Amino acid sequence: MVLGRKALVAGGALMVLASVAVLIWRVYGGGPTRADPADPELAALGKAVYAQHCAACHGGNLEGQPHWRERLPNGRLPAPPHDSSGHAWHHPDKQLFEITKNGLGSIVPGYESDMPAFKGTLSDHEVWAVLSFIESTWSPEIRQRQDRMSQRVY
Numbered sequence: 759m760v761l762g763r764k765a766l767v768a769g770g771a772l773m774v775l776a777s778v779a780v781l782i783w784r785v786y787g788g789g790p791t792r793a794d795p796a797d798p799e800l801a802a803l804g805k806a807v808y809a810q811h812c813a814a815c816h817g818g819n820l821e822g823q824p825h826w827r828e829r830l831p832n833g834r835l836p837a838p839p840h841d842s843s844g845h846a847w848h849h850p851d852k853q854l855f856e857i858t859k860n861g862l863g864s865i866v867p868g869y870e871s872d873m874p875a876f877k878g879t880l881s882d883h884e885v886w887a888v889l890s891f892i893e894s895t896w897s898p899e900i901r902q903r904q905d906r907m908s909q910r911v912y
Contacts (some may be wrong), residue, residue, distance in 0.1 A: 789881070789882055789883030789886060790883065790886040790887075790890075791886070792851050792852075792886065792908065793851045793854075793855075793886055793889035793890045793892075793893050793908075794886075794890050795890050795891075795893035795894035795896070795901060796894075797890060800886070800887050800890040800891075801887070801890045801891045801894040802891075803883075803884070803887040803891075804884075804886075804887035804888040804889065804890045804891025804892070804894075805891045807880065807884045807887055807888050807891075808888050808891055808892070811876065811879065811880065811888075812840075812888065815837035815872070815873070816837045816838070816839065816840050817837075817839065819841070820839055820840040820841040820844075820892065820895060821839050821841060822836070822837050822838045822839030822840070822841075822844060823836035823837045823838075824836070826838045826839065826844075833870070834870055834871060834872050835871070837872070837873065840892045840895075841895055841896070842895075842896050842897055842900050846892060847893075847896055847900050847901075847903065847904040848904075848907075849904075849907075850904075850907045850908040850910070850911040851889060851904075851908040851911070852908070852911050853865060853911070854889055855882075855885055855886065855889065857873075858875075858876055858880075858885050858888065858889070859875060859876055859877050859880070859882070859885055860875050860877055861873065861874065861875035
């Protein structure tokens, strides 16, 4: 009987550890590793995260701030649009992810921007979800162009 109890306790402990490992994998490493604008669940999550963290500057309709190509008195540029009229689609997914997570200075050293880095605020999964939402609003032609560019980087 003692051996049976030990085996039962050990089995239960293994199940708990496995459950924790799966949870950690899902939260920190099991999410997407690229944008997928065709995934409706990912894009819906991205829309919610965008509304909470991005829309105040980039606009509720992804329209960006007025005169986004003209420098402000501090030398920085206003937030650009993320719809098809902007320039996000000129960048591969990995670069967009890096900018969102670690800030524009991670891509262009020394560049100053009012956009914060979202590392520590958004999970990788949430960043990919936001990018998926943004890309889901682009025309099929722009999505194909940007996807080809992203494929070359992977």
